[in-house]
Amino acid sequence: MxxxxxxxxxxxxxxxxxxxxxxxxxxxxxxxxRLVAQAIDEFDLQDNTIxxxxxxxxxxxxxxxxxxxxxxxxxxxxxxxxxxxxxxPENFVFAYQGDGDLAAIGxxxxxxxxxxxxxxxxxxxxxxxxxxxxxxxxxxTLVGQKTTTSPYGRxxxxxxxxxxxxxxxxxxxxxxxxxxxxxxxxxxxxxxxKALKKAFQVQLQDIGFGFVEFLSACPTNWHMSPLDANxxxxxELMPYFPLGIxxxxxxx
Amino acid sequence: xxxxxxxxxxKGNEAIAIGAIDGGVECYFAYPITPQSxxxxxxxxxxxxxxxxxxxxxxEIASINMVLGAAACGKRxxxxxxxxxxxxxxxxxxxxxGSELPAVIINxxxxxxxxxxxxxxxxxxxxxxxGGGHGDYRTMVLAPSTCQExxxxxxxxxxxxxxxxxxxxxxxxxxxxxxxxxxxxxxEREINPNExxxxxxxxxxxxxxxxxxxxxxxxxxxxxxxxRLYKKYKSMETDLKWEEFMVQDADVIAVAFGxxxxxxxxxxRKLRGxxxxxxxxxxxxLFPFPYERIRExxxxxxxxxxxxxxxGQMVEDVKLALCGxxxxxxxxxxxxxxxxxxxxxxPIKDQFN
Amino acid sequence: MYQDVIxxxxxxxxxxxxxxxxxxxxxxxxxxxxxMPVYGVEMRGGTANCTVVISxxxxxxxxxxxPRSIIVMNQPSLNKFQPRLVTxxxxxxxxxxVDTSSVPKEKYKTLLIPVNNIADKLGNIxxxxxxxxxxxxxxxxxxxxxHIEDAMTKMLSSLDHKLIELNKKALQEGFNIGAKKSxx
Numbered sequence: 001m002x003x004x005x006x007x008x009x010x011x012x013x014x015x016x017x018x019x020x021x022x023x024x025x026x027x028x029x030x031x032x033x034r035l036v037a038q039a040i041d042e043f044d045l046q047d048n049t050i051x052x053x054x055x056x057x058x059x060x061x062x063x064x065x066x067x068x069x070x071x072x073x074x075x076x077x078x079x080x081x082x083x084x085x086x087x088x089p090e091n092f093v094f095a096y097q098g099d100g101d102l103a104a105i106g107x108x109x110x111x112x113x114x115x116x117x118x119x120x121x122x123x124x125x126x127x128x129x130x131x132x133x134x135x136x137x138x139x140x141t142l143v144g145q146k147t148t149t150s151p152y153g154r155x156x157x158x159x160x161x162x163x164x165x166x167x168x169x170x171x172x173x174x175x176x177x178x179x180x181x182x183x184x185x186x187x188x189x190x191x192x193x194k195a196l197k198k199a200f201q202v203q204l205q206d207i208g209f210g211f212v213e214f215l216s217a218c219p220t221n222w223h224m225s226p227l228d229a230n231x232x233x234x235x236e237l238m239p240y241f242p243l244g245i246x247x248x249x250x251x252x
Numbered sequence: 253x254x255x256x257x258x259x260x261x262x263k264g265n266e267a268i269a270i271g272a273i274d275g276g277v278e279c280y281f282a283y284p285i286t287p288q289s290x291x292x293x294x295x296x297x298x299x300x301x302x303x304x305x306x307x308x309x310x311x312e313i314a315s316i317n318m319v320l321g322a323a324a325c326g327k328r329x330x331x332x333x334x335x336x337x338x339x340x341x342x343x344x345x346x347x348x349x350g351s352e353l354p355a356v357i358i359n360x361x362x363x364x365x366x367x368x369x370x371x372x373x374x375x376x377x378x379x380x381x382x383g384g385g386h387g388d389y390r391t392m393v394l395a396p397s398t399c400q401e402x403x404x405x406x407x408x409x410x411x412x413x414x415x416x417x418x419x420x421x422x423x424x425x426x427x428x429x430x431x432x433x434x435x436x437x438x439x440e441r442e443i444n445p446n447e448x449x450x451x452x453x454x455x456x457x458x459x460x461x462x463x464x465x466x467x468x469x470x471x472x473x474x475x476x477x478x479x480r481l482y483k484k485y486k487s488m489e490t491d492l493k494w495e496e497f498m499v500q501d502a503d504v505i506a507v508a509f510g511x512x513x514x515x516x517x518x519x520x521r522k523l524r525g526x527x528x529x530x531x532x533x534x535x536x537x538l539f540p541f542p543y544e545r546i547r548e549x550x551x552x553x554x555x556x557x558x559x560x561x562x563x564g565q566m567v568e569d570v571k572l573a574l575c576g577x578x579x580x581x582x583x584x585x586x587x588x589x590x591x592x593x594x595x596x597x598x599p600i601k602d603q604f605n
Numbered sequence: 606m607y608q609d610v611i612x613x614x615x616x617x618x619x620x621x622x623x624x625x626x627x628x629x630x631x632x633x634x635x636x637x638x639x640x641m642p643v644y645g646v647e648m649r650g651g652t653a654n655c656t657v658v659i660s661x662x663x664x665x666x667x668x669x670x671x672p673r674s675i676i677v678m679n680q681p682s683l684n685k686f687q688p689r690l691v692t693x694x695x696x697x698x699x700x701x702x703v704d705t706s707s708v709p710k711e712k713y714k715t716l717l718i719p720v721n722n723i724a725d726k727l728g729n730i731x732x733x734x735x736x737x738x739x740x741x742x743x744x745x746x747x748x749x750x751x752h753i754e755d756a757m758t759k760m761l762s763s764l765d766h767k768l769i770e771l772n773k774k775a776l777q778e779g780f781n782i783g784a785k786k787s788x789x
Contacts, residue, residue, distance in 0.1 A: 047457035052321070053465070062463045068453040070324040071465035073347045076317040079309070083321020083329070084453070086305040087279050091455050109317070112310035261629050261640070431667045432625070432640040434632040518665030592670035 013037035015046040015066050022060060026226025028216035029057060031183045032125060032192075036096070037065050039196050043204065045092045052081045054106075056098035057131040075106025078113030081120040092203065094121040100130045103139040103163045110169070114209045117174030121199045121210040124165060127218040128237065135221030139163045142240055147221070162240060166213040170246025176208025177201075178247040182215040184233040188243070198250060207249050215241055259434040264424060265290035267399040267435050268358055271406030272330055273298055274439040277356070279305040279322035279329040281315040283337060287370045287426040288360035291332040302441070312337040316344030316357070323353040324464045326452025328410050328443075332358035335376055336367065338384070345419050346385030349481075350466025354413035354448070356406065357391070357421045360429040363587035372425045373587030374510060377565035380423050381539040388478060390485045392420040393538040394493075397514040399433035405536070407439050412491060414447060416484055423538065425561070427511040427590070485540075493536040494545060498524065502531030504603040505549060506596070507570050507580075508559045509535050516559055518593035523600060530600055538566070546573035557581035557603050559596055561589065606636070606661045608747040609669045611686050612737075613654035614678025614699070619734035623676075624655035626760050627738060630752035631659045639667035652682045659747055674745065676737050678720070680704060687713075697740055697783070699733065716740060716786045723782075724775055729768070732775035739779025744787035750780060 012018055016037040023029045040046055049067040053059055055074035062069035072080035077095035085093045102110050102124050110122065129147055130136040137150040140162045144153040154162075170178035177199050181192035192214065199210030215237045217229035224232060262270065269291045272280065280299055282292040296306050305322070309315035315331045322329035333341060338359045348355050359380065363373035380393045392412055394405045402424065409420040453462055468474035497517050499505055508516045513534035520530040533549070535542050550556065550573070558567035558580055567582045574580050583599035585591045610627075614620040621642060628640035641656040656672070658664050674695035677683040680703050687709065690696055696713040698705065701721030708715060720736040727736075742750060754773055761769060 048455040050325070050453050050455060059467060062461070062465070066456070066461050068456050068461060069463045069465075070321065070453060071347075071351065071463075071467060072317060072320070073343050076313065076320075076344070079314040079317035080321035080324075082307065082314075083279065083281065083318035083323075084325055085321075086307065086318070087322035087325035087327040087329070088454065091453075108310055109314050112314065116307075259632055261625075261632050261638075427641070427668065430642055432628060433664075433667070434638065514664075515666040515668065517663070521665065590668060592668050593666045594670045 013041045015040050017064055017066050019063070021064060023057065024220040026217060026219035026229055027057075028127070028183050028214065029125065031189065032123065032214050032216065033061065033064050035183070035189070035193050035196055036094070036123060038193065039200050040065070040067065042197070043092075043200055048090070049092045049094070050084050050088065052077045052084060052093065052095035054095060054097040054101045056101050058096050058098050058125060059132070061096050075101050075104070076109055077101065078106065078109040078118070078120070078122060081122070082113055082116070082118050085118055085120050089119070092200070093119075094123060096123045097125070098131065099124070099126045099128065099138045099140040103165050110165075111172070114169045114211065115172045115174045117176070117208040119203045119206060119208070121203050123196070124211065124213045125216045126165070126213055126241065127216040128162070129218055129221045131218050131221055142236060164241060166211065166246050169211050174209050175247050176210060176249040178211045179245040180213040180215065180241060180243050182233055182238065182243055184215070184217065184230045191243075195245065198248065201250060205250075215243075257436055259436050261432050261434050262399060263290055263430060263432050264396070264399045264402045264428040265360060265430070266294055267402035268332070268406050268422065268424070269294035269298070270435070270437060271403040272356070273302065274403070274437060274441050275407035275410040276328045276441060276443050277304065277330050277410065278327040278443060279319070281307045281309050281318035281322075281329070281331050283309050283312045283315050283333065285334045285337045287362065287429050288332050288334050288358065290429070291358060312340035313344065316341035316348070319355050320344055320348050320351070320353060323348065323355045324351070324453050326448030328354075328356075328447070330356040330358070332360070334360050335362045335364055335373070338376065338379070342385030345391060346383070346387050346389060347466055348419045349383070349389035349391065350387060351464045352417040353464065354417050355419045356409045356413055357419055359421060359423050361423065361425045369588060370426055371588040372427045372511060372561055372590060374425060374512065374561040374565070375587045376423065377538065377560070377562060380421050381541070381569070389481060390539050392416065392418060392488055392491075392540070393423055394420065395423045395509045395513070395536060395538050396428060397510050397534060399428070399431065400435045401536075402428065403435045403437070416488060417451070418484065423510065425511050489540045491537065492540055492542050494542045495534040495536060497532040497534065499531035499533060499549065501529055502554060503529045504555045504557065504600060505531045505533050506557050506559050506600055507533045507535070507546070507566070509538060509566060512559055512561050512591060515591050515593055516596055519596040519600060522593060522597060528601065528604060535566070541569045541573070543569070543573040546570060547577065550574050550577040555581070555603050557583060557600055559583045559599070561585050561591060562587055606747075607659070608674070608745055609656065609658040609672050610674040610676060610741065611654055611656050611669065611672045612676045613652045613682030613686055616653045618653070618678045619731065620653050620676075620678060621655050622760065623734045623738040624657050626753060626756040627657050627748065629756035629759055630748045631657075633752040633755055634748055636661055636748070637664050639664050641667040652679070652685060654682065654686070674741065676741055677703065678733070678737065683708065695741070695744055697737060697744070699737060701733070714744070714787065716744060716783060718779070718782055718786070720779065723778055727775050727778065728771055732772055735772045735775035736779035739776040740783030743780040743783025743785070750776065
């Protein structure tokens with residue numbers, strides 16, 4: 001191509017570091033990180049953001065997104081984010097949590113954070129397994145799904161049912177925005193970005209608590225190829241975890 | 253210093269809350285538990301009136317993690333609780349220590365183990381001075397014995413927390429929390445807007461990104477981190493604090509802390525009245541512990557007895573201090589027993605034989 | 606100067622209030638003082654009680670097993686605390702409701718005062734506690750009465766401020782009796 005004819009159509013978000021990630025091939029964390037970084041850029045928040053990291057595959061978010069960051073104990077990110085936001089209400093504060101972190105050990109923290117209507121944004125990555133520790137059963141593991149600690153498949157009479165966090169949090173008065181999205185195809189990625197920006201907006205406009213649940217693939221622990229994992233999002237996850245907006249106070 | 257030297261008659265718990273106000277606390281997060289609920293009751297009223305942040309958290313775990321978040325922003329942040337609640341906070345305290353953040357934690361203890369009861373107990377000495385949570389860390393531990401000290405040491409705790417970027421724990425009990433005594437407020441509340449400017453999170457505008465964390469996976473990194481922490485804990489010895497009460501000419505020294513430390517003073521006076529030269533050595537910093545001073549006193553030929561409201565915890569530190577010089581007597585009032593000066597007369601007398 | 610007192614009675618007799626007032630007054634007089642409320646399970650034993658220690662020196666224990674004086678407003682308090690009183694100590698008994706035949710008189714400086722009746726005559730039986738406190742002050746002279754009056758204003762809720770003058774009267778009445786009886 002001749003000089004001058006080049007047209008940049010796709011580039012690294014400004015607030016993202018240009019380094020390889022530790023994520024497995026086909027993992028959706030990378031896409032979700034990128035969407036978060038784009039949203040930070042589009043709202044021009046890089047200089048003003050404080051990120052709360054959590055425990056799980058997402059722990060290294062502070063290596064990838066170039067913003068001030070603090071690490072929370074397992075499940076406690078919403079409490080840490082509360083402390084940060086109360087201390088510095090002028091900052092944009094978000095936490096990024098996986099399903100074990102948010103929906104199991106940290107269920108109390110997320111419910112109460114949302115219920116207080118904390119002006120924070122929580123990004124929740126639901127891939128139906130504990131990824132970092134090697135694919136154990138998560139609170140979002142589907143009934144029948146085999147994991148290293150549900151070798152016979154999740155049994156509803158013993159382990160109960162997967163938690164629908166976007167619906168649960170959407171039902172709370174303090175929640176200003178709650179949605180479930182997926183990033184398994186371009187169309188869904190675009191929708192996801194729109195939802196994510198709304199979850200930012202409710203904080204920026206001081207409306208309330210913002211929440212987005214991402215259905216995410218974990219080919220490694222699902223023992224699938226990235227393509228099959230992508231398909232599973234559509235065929236197995238979405239029927240139980242429907243995409244949609246469960247609360248939107250912006251449009252009220 | 254304030255011109256207003258008016259004395260206030262307040263509970264130890266209130267003295268701590270007032271000390272927190274005058275010490276510049278900006279964010280306070282807590283969960284109610286007896287016998288310290290006067291602290292959240294006072295601060296929910298007074299701190300909020302001053303424009304500070306108060307959240308009654310959903311749990312002890314959430315409250316300590318809110319402290320972590322506020323501390324990461326360089327704010328003077330505090331939580332308070334009582335023994336079972338402090339157990340729940342240990343995870344967060346470990347992370348705060350590991351991330352090298354300043355925080356003040358108040359423990360107005362209950363008896364244990366388990367739910368125990370609200371009677372006095374010094375059963376949390378080990379938990380307080382040995383870190384308390386997982387990992388090889390230490391918190392600074394301050395043990396007041398008067399309501400004035402509750403006030404003074406809370407102010408000092410904030411300064412120490414920022415000096416060392418480390419959690420500082422105040423260890424009191426229900427006697428101290430519930431008794432009233434006059435205090436003098438000597439410190440004017442002031443907020444230093446630049447505190448922690450070199451490490452706190454504000455958003456990265458105009459500088460490089462800051463990461464406050466306790467995860468060290470790279471080879472050698474955790475080792476280096478622990479070495480740095482170890483050196484920091486050693487350096488805390490420059491802030492050792494203790495009280496010597498009639499120690500100079502004493503033949504027997506009773507070592508006791510907190511409420512027992514003051515009750516034993518009354519015993520010592522009674523015994524002096526009977527012609528027995530008794531002194532009291534009261535450690536005020538429990539970590540770091542004044543090993544060297546106790547050793548010095550032992551070298552001058554004095555005898556020691558440790559008196560505690562537990563089955564024998566601080567006595568281990570006293571014995572470490574005395575190691576090889578002399579032995580240390582020990583007398584225990586079980587957690588749950590309300591101690592009086594009379595309880596300690598015979599055990600101290602026995603040391604003279 | 607050193608004085609300590611355990612004040613005990615039924616809940617509602619205002620023993621904690623007069624303990625607080627005494628502590629506040631001692632502070633007003635520039636003395637060291639500790640106030641220790643009834644503690645833990647003791648609260649379920651039928652008595653409310655508190656301990657006040659006043660001294661011009663540093664106060665060690667706020668908890669006293671053998672007090673130098675006690676004010677007992679009911680029978681269970683007498684039964685509980687009288688055996689702990691030091692020999693020669695001051696024992697003030699609410700003789701309106703305590704069986705006076707059960708009160709030992711030789712070992713102690715015992716003042717039997719019908720504080721309920723006195724308060725009732727003054728217009729409000731609730732002021733029995735003030736009469737008792739007045740009697741204790743009259744007998745010990747530990748704190749100046751005007752500091753007590755200042756403390757009342759501070760400690761009584763504003764709703765009760767209209768009762769202050771009457772309370773002062775009750776205090777003075779008790780003081781006179783205490784001073785007179787302790788001279789004998």
